[in-house]
Amino acid sequence: MCPGDVSAPTVAAATGAQPARPLADLVEDAKRGGTNQITGETHDPKDEFYDEPLYSARTKIYPQYVTGTFRRVKWAVLVVTLAIYYFLPFARWDRGPNAPNQAVLIDFPARRFYFFFIEIWPQEVYYLTGLLILAAMTLFLMNAVAGRIWCGYLCPQTVWTDLFISVERWIEGDRREHLLRDQQPWTFERVARATLKHFTWLMIAWWTGGAWVLYFADAPTLVKDLATFQAPFLSYVFIGILTFTTYTLAGWMREQVCVYMCPWPRIQAALTDEYALNVCYRYDRGEPRASLKKAAVLHEHGQPAGDCIDCLQCVHVCPTGVDIRGGPNLGCIQCGLCIDACDAVMTKIGRTTRLIAYDTEVNIRNRQQGKSTSYQIVRTRTVLYAAIIAVVGAVMAYTLATRRAEAVNVIHDRNPQFVRLSDGGVRNGFSLHILNKTLETQKFVLKVAGLVNADVEAIGGENGPGGEPVIEVGPDQTREVRVLVTTHQRLEPGASIPLTFTVISKKAGTSASAVDHFLGP
Ligand code: SF4
Numbered sequence: 001m002c003p004g005d006v007s008a009p010t011v012a013a014a015t016g017a018q019p020a021r022p023l024a025d026l027v028e029d030a031k032r033g034g035t036n037q038i039t040g041e042t043h044d045p046k047d048e049f050y051d052e053p054l055y056s057a058r059t060k061i062y063p064q065y066v067t068g069t070f071r072r073v074k075w076a077v078l079v080v081t082l083a084i085y086y087f088l089p090f091a092r093w094d095r096g097p098n099a100p101n102q103a104v105l106i107d108f109p110a111r112r113f114y115f116f117f118i119e120i121w122p123q124e125v126y127y128l129t130g131l132l133i134l135a136a137m138t139l140f141l142m143n144a145v146a147g148r149i150w151c152g153y154l155c156p157q158t159v160w161t162d163l164f165i166s167v168e169r170w171i172e173g174d175r176r177e178h179l180l181r182d183q184q185p186w187t188f189e190r191v192a193r194a195t196l197k198h199f200t201w202l203m204i205a206w207w208t209g210g211a212w213v214l215y216f217a218d219a220p221t222l223v224k225d226l227a228t229f230q231a232p233f234l235s236y237v238f239i240g241i242l243t244f245t246t247y248t249l250a251g252w253m254r255e256q257v258c259v260y261m262c263p264w265p266r267i268q269a270a271l272t273d274e275y276a277l278n279v280c281y282r283y284d285r286g287e288p289r290a291s292l293k294k295a296a297v298l299h300e301h302g303q304p305a306g307d308c309i310d311c312l313q314c315v316h317v318c319p320t321g322v323d324i325r326g327g328p329n330l331g332c333i334q335c336g337l338c339i340d341a342c343d344a345v346m347t348k349i350g351r352t353t354r355l356i357a358y359d360t361e362v363n364i365r366n367r368q369q370g371k372s373t374s375y376q377i378v379r380t381r382t383v384l385y386a387a388i389i390a391v392v393g394a395v396m397a398y399t400l401a402t403r404r405a406e407a408v409n410v411i412h413d414r415n416p417q418f419v420r421l422s423d424g425g426v427r428n429g430f431s432l433h434i435l436n437k438t439l440e441t442q443k444f445v446l447k448v449a450g451l452v453n454a455d456v457e458a459i460g461g462e463n464g465p466g467g468e469p470v471i472e473v474g475p476d477q478t479r480e481v482r483v484l485v486t487t488h489q490r491l492e493p494g495a496s497i498p499l500t501f502t503v504i505s506k507k508a509g510t511s512a513s514a515v516d517h518f519l520g521p
């Protein structure tokens with residue numbers, strides 16, 4: 001009988017058929033569910049769920065230090081990624097005398113993005129789209145191959161939180177020591193330790209914000225300007241914002257960002273399948289859980305006992321406070337630290353390691369049924385993601401390799417669209433934007449095709465030997481010129497004739513074209 005059902009004795013008590021029960025018992029019965037024998041109201045125990053507050057206060061997590069393979073991998077990734085982030089702005093890349101020599105630079109005033117040998121102009125923002133597609137597909141592929149390894153090892157939130165937790169452990173002690181200290185009154189020592197911890201966190205957060213702004217200007221110059229308070233005001237504002245966000249997200253919020261704020265666990269839950277490698281508790285081996293003593297007793301009585309001794313080490317080391325033995329969990333960032341913890345326990349008690357391991361649900365079920373296990377990395381989704389990455393990557397590489405050093409855009413005058421001249425000719429005006437992506441000054445010959453015997457005049461340009469306009473554009477610059485095209489050709493009423501504007505580099509002989517229309521009266 002479900003606890004919500006009204007028992008026969010209760011009904012009897014209410015109707016007087018049985019000796020009356022105390023009022024407190026009736027109240028308890030009413031709470032459990034069914035019809036309230038006092039008020040006659042019905043009560044569904046499910047309502048209790050809705051009566052609970054939706055907000056639950058955070059339980060502070062004190063992750064215990066652990067050593068092992070996955071901890072070492074995490075250290076290595078942490079050092080490499082942070083070193084890249086903090087020091088990359090100081091890397092130099094020689095692009096010639098007319099270009100900045102910072103390897104990675106987002107130059108907003110000049111509207112350029114420099115990445116080593118690649119220089120992206122605003123007109124080439126489609127490369128950014130390609131990069132975003134590549135990033136998304138790589139994330140999907142990582143997820144299909146080995147679950148949330150991005151979250152566990154590479155995500156900035158994970159990396160900085162790991163760093164902040166390490167600082168905390170260094171100053172406040174490991175899990176047990178820190179737990180005890182937090183229960184003590186605020187002594188001078190406790191205040192001093194807390195102050196040192198928050199000061200160190202703030203210094204790391206400040207340097208994180210400082211490194212961010214160095215990607216937007218010449219790093220050595222900006223460092224000097226920041227130190228002498230001569231840097232642009234916005235630099236200080238952004239350093240302040242990033243200091244605050246890093247300190248808050250990595251120092252205070254930690255796992256709450258992964259559990260409540262980040263959309264990726266939800267997306268990943270929709271993307272994953274039972275063939276993806278995930279951190280799994282091998283319940284086929286671990287259950288039923290029993291301490292060493294209890295297991296010995298069970299075995300004596302011919303009862304089974306699993307390998308899990310319920311020591312909770314896997315839970316104590318978890319940075320998000322997850323008990324992975326409960327099954328897949330959105331809070332699990334797949335960092336593998338519980339694997340290290342459990343391996344240490346298994347080694348100590350002489351049992352086979354990897355009771356917790358990167359495994360698949362299919363393998364666990366197969367083992368339970370005595371079938372062989374395997375890992376299928378080649379699946380429809382992994383092939384599909386890899387193919388998209390290969391195609392998008394190849395297209396980007398090809399377009400970058402064959403990218404033209406010049407480009408031209410043309411815009412027809414809006415008003416007036418044409419001018420009728422006193423000699424009967426018709427004139428249209430255009431604005432031409434000529435891009436010189438080389439690091440040298442270039443002279444471009446302008447040719448306009450589409451009209452018979454058209455006169456072409458570039459205002460501010462010079463004329464070449466054949467009378468065609470020649471326009472000079474500085475290194476790594478865009479120049480806007482106004483071009484007037486005049487014809488005495490007989491035009492149909494409302495004529496719209498396609499015109500091709502071609503700029504030809506005098507030095508390299510390379511060219512670029514753009515098309516617009518010549519409009520008649
Ligand atoms: S359950 Fe294990 S893998 Fe998941 S977050 Fe916790 S320690 Fe990392």
Ligand code: SF4
Pocket residue numbers: 281286307308309310311312313314315325341342345355356
């Ligand atoms: S560390 Fe291993 S043995 Fe200990 S509770 Fe976790 S799974 Fe069980």
